[in-house]
Amino acid sequence: MKFLVGYSNDSSGKDALKLGVALAEMTQGKLIVCHIVAKTWHNIALAKFDEDYDQFLCDEAQKALDDAKLAVPSHIEARYIARTALSISEGLKQTAKELSVDCMVISGARIAIKGQFFSGTVADELLNQLSLPVALAPKGFAKNQGFTSPLTxxxxxxxxxxxxxxxxxxxxxxxxxxxxxxxxxxxxxxxxxxxxxxxxxxxxxxxxxxxxxxxxxxxxxxxxxxxxxxxxxxxxxxxxxxxxxxxxxxxxxxxxxxxxxxxxxxxxxxxxxxxxxxxxxxxxxxxxxxxxxxx
The missing domain is CATH 3.40.50.620 (HUPs)
Known part of the structure; x- marks a missing residue:
């Protein structure tokens, strides 16, 4: 199976990555870790500023993916990609379709209570538009060491x-x-x-x-x-x-x-x-x- 993880370099992104790793391990599947950079709206007056800011975001995305590599065991076949899109949800949808993934793995809003899943804007858009399974990581899943054993x-x-x-x-x-x-x-x-x-x-x-x-x-x-x-x-x-x-x-x-x-x-x-x-x-x-x- 092929799992697409919507990754960001924060606690929520780490929750999703931890769940993606667990699912890939248990199914001997492949992992695609994807960081989406939302495009900025350009205008003539701020074109140079926007261009520099876009480059900054792309550099940060690459750093985030470098950090993600450290959390993925070497025995898991994984691919790390950064892409730009009008929105994070749109970017993940396009990537999922292009790479023919079997399941997407995401996390929820940061305001969720530990162990719960509170659907934010990205999760809402994905859950109401996707045509493939979506795995949801509860808040604190990574910090709490994820599953304590293979799925029971x-x-x-x-x-x-x-x-x-x-x-x-x-x-x-x-x-x-x-x-x-x-x-x-x-x-x-x-x-x-x-x-x-x-x-x-x-x-x-x-x-x-x-x-x-x-x-x-x-x-x-x-x-x-x-x-x-x-x-x-x-x-x-x-x-x-x-x-x-x-x-x-x-x-x-x-x-x-x-x-x-x-x-x-x-x-x-x-x-x-x-x-x-x-x-x-x-x-x-x-x-x-x-x-x-x-x-």
């Missing part, structure tokens, strides 16, 4: 919708690539901050319990038709908020969470829905966002 499990967030079936199949294929078991996870949120309806919270609990039974029944049926050799399991999170529901289940130190995308008018395009955004933000492990299939 894949988890896949499912909702019970019609799209979950295709997502489960794709998740199974990724589990085969990494040679690890696959766990399906879904989350119930019991919002205690809202004013209860006339039926009260007992009715809410009844609805959620019925939903749990439905999810478990669907999983039991799915296991009968599961054709992959990958071992599968199911776990349901529960809590008063998305954060607490997601954190109510066990997460292993070397685990990757697969998140699917919502229906889009553009086939095979990544489009992250509101619930997926919450899962992406609060999960405590790296995330892999898969584009919607045409099937």
């Amino acid at each position: 499990r894949l988890s896949c967030a499912v909702s019970g919708s019609d799209q979950s079936c295709n997502l489960a199949i794709s998740a199974g294929e990724w589990a085969e690539i990494f040679n690890v078991p696959l766990r399906f996870v879904t989350f119930a949120v019991r919002d205690r901050d809202i004013t209860p309806t006339a039926a009260g919270f007992d009715a809410e609990n009844m609805v959620i319990n019925e939903w749990r039974e439905q999810i478990e029944a669907e999983y039991a049926q799915a296991t009968q038709h599961w054709e992959s050799d990958v071992p599968i399991s199911l776990e349901i999170g529960d809590g008063p908020t998305w954060k607490e529901s997601i954190q109510s289940i066990d997460w292993q130190a070397s685990e990757l969470l697969i998140v699917g995308t919502t229906t889009s008018g553009i086939f095979k395009q990544v489009l992250v829905g509101k619930n997926a955004e919450k899962i992406i933000r609060y999960a405590s492990v790296p995330r892999l966002v898969l584009p919607r299939s045409t099937d």
